[in-house]
Amino acid sequence: MSGPNGQITIRRATDADAVEAASLLRRSITELCVPDHGNDTARLSHWLSNKTPEHFRGWLADPLNTIFVAILDGRIASAGGIREGEGIVLNYIHPEMRFRGVSSAMMDHLEAELARSGASHVDLVSTITARRFYERRGYTERNLPPEQRPPYGIAMRKRLGL
């Protein structure tokens, strides 16, 4: 995809991306998701505990996952992914690449992948930080019973093909 902010390329993530991608995830959560963790040390370290290169490689090795990276200016600008039966489970932007259309391009890509696989809707758990971004893309909060609600974040859904 080419726009005024440069060329965004989305491709499948590989093991060689693990160090850069894990660093991006950690920076995105630490620097951008302050409305969610409130700089609370315990909450933040729990959230970051699986954002390591080893975990990233583990996600790639799991056949239920399909993980992508978006490249802009020669760097990994975002990481996104889907998990069979769960929907979109990963969508983080590098703090220095924010507001350049990268997450919109990644969401277009992930939603198209799910549509191709025959999905009628897309589920995700949004941060407070990203909630308005998803609402603008047509996602609405799901009205789940308390025992089915995610421990953190907001369960959202969008119907495809409408």
Ligand SMILES: CC(C)(COP(=O)(O)OP(=O)(O)OC[C@H]1O[C@@H](n2cnc3c(N)ncnc32)[C@H](O)[C@@H]1OP(=O)(O)O)[C@@H](O)C(=O)NCCC(=O)NCCS
């Ligand atoms: C919210 C977020 C996901 C958006 O990612 P992004 O790559 O910056 O998004 P884009 O550039 O594709 O689009 C951003 C939107 O912000 C708008 N925007 C552009 N510049 C802006 C600015 N300076 N300030 C506020 N909004 C701006 C864009 O117009 C666009 O709105 P639209 O969707 O109505 O067109 C990202 O900024 C973020 O905060 N990520 C933190 C990690 C996170 O919470 N991930 C979600 C996990 S579920």
